[in-house]
Amino acid sequence: MAARNCSRALALALALALALALASAQRAPSAVLELGDADFDYHATEHETLLVTFYAPWCAHCNKLAPDFSRAASVLSGSVQLAKVDCSVHSNTCSRFGATAFPTMKIFRNGEDSGSYDGPRTADGMVHYMKKRAGPNSVFLKTEKDLEVFINHSEPSIIGIFPGSNSAVLAEYLKVAALLRDQFRLAHSTDPSVGRKYGVHSQGVVLQRPPRLSSRFEENFVFSEILKTTEIPRFIREQLHGLCPHLTLENRDRLRVRDLMTVHYDLDYQLNPRGSAYWRNRVMRVVSQYASRGLSFAVANQKDFLSELEADFGLGVADGAEFPVVTIRTKLGYKYTMREEFTRDGKSLQRFLEDYFAGRLKPFIKSQPIPENNNAPVKVVVAESFQQIVLRPDVDVLIQFHSESCSHCKRLQPLYTALAHKLSSDPHILVTKMDAAANDVPVGFHVQGFPTFYFVPAGGKDQPIRYEGGRELNDFLQFLRRESTHQLQTRDEL
Known part of the structure; x- marks a missing residue:
């Protein structure tokens, strides 16, 4: 009896400890701010960098994102604040920022909408992405030492030098910095003496290439007095990499x-x-x-x-x-x-x-060997035979760009073979295919997915036509009858 009572007491103690632990976990403050119509603007302006997810409780994608978003918020605590807005309750705020699909994620800087978040949606991915975007659009440099520390980096540095904090040109530069911060490292100083070693006497923009790329064959920095909003990005892109990056x-x-x-x-x-x-x-x-x-x-x-x-x-x-x-x-x-x-x-x-x-070099072309036997209804094309087969000036050519690993291509192959067989008696058209993963695709043919089809007409080899129609036999035949340079002949019509 005593043993039974002891066991019951132990079980009760464990149950109580578990209940307390759960209650404590429920009371633990979340690193994710919950914002709404009444307090969004107030809290958003308190944070230099704020990542907000606009969500709906019924959204499966939102529910899937929530644990990763919470973990990322905990890791980024102290550097980047993460927040969420329930759009089923706070529709005004969601409408203001164009959150009509869920989840919508946006980055705010000092309360201003800085653009959509287009990074990864895993906890680690969000942490890595937002760490790079934390901090001001342009780092303020007070002294020459600040400048030396900033430019001692593996990436190029762009520094605006201005005569004072009230400079109208500084305001324009900071607008540009807000647009370019995700692409480049930007800083500024309101003390012209900071840029003296670069030849800056009043104001201008200095582009400093990474110190490791210093060379006696070019200056490692470029200075420009161009400070117009539209001209700064062009100056950066033209000078960024130098002669040999x-x-x-x-x-x-x-x-x-x-x-x-x-x-x-x-x-x-x-x-x-x-x-x-x-x-x-x-x-x-x-x-x-x-x-x-x-x-x-x-x-x-x-x-x-x-x-x-x-x-x-x-x-x-x-x-x-x-x-x-x-x-x-x-x-x-x-x-x-x-x-x-x-x-x-x-x-x-x-x-x-x-x-x-001088045009004496022969381009390298990745190509499979030219087939010794190419008598099947669908003619096999490789990069080395593309000119001889597809660009033959006297015939129309339908070509399928495929990959051996493409399941859609494999399912389509019987139909494509049937099409080739149906047209095999027509001397004016060829039905062909090329493995685009094993051969270089010629210029003029844009292949991103498989299968991709092009029709290359006789007399118009420089103007291939992309086929965007259906995947049934009659779909192909109707297209070819419309585009062919001659009256199409099929086996059942002969």
């Missing part, structure tokens, strides 16, 4: 908007700063002669781009190769590689550039 996985899309030559080698400014600068200086000595020829230049860590060098340029680059590897990729998609070994005197690079500008 460091291409990374993060900035490659920005740098590749132009024709770009890249020199790949064992570049590592942390572990190998001297070797990194050694090869870059040899590159800059040569390319400085071609700075105005319409080709941009960059250096890159070879290891970061090994898979790209192999897949896009056919280069089986050995890990830790002794000499740099040089490639050119144009904005139209043409690719070239320097086959000669990179020489320390730069002569081989100079010959490569001379051949490029």
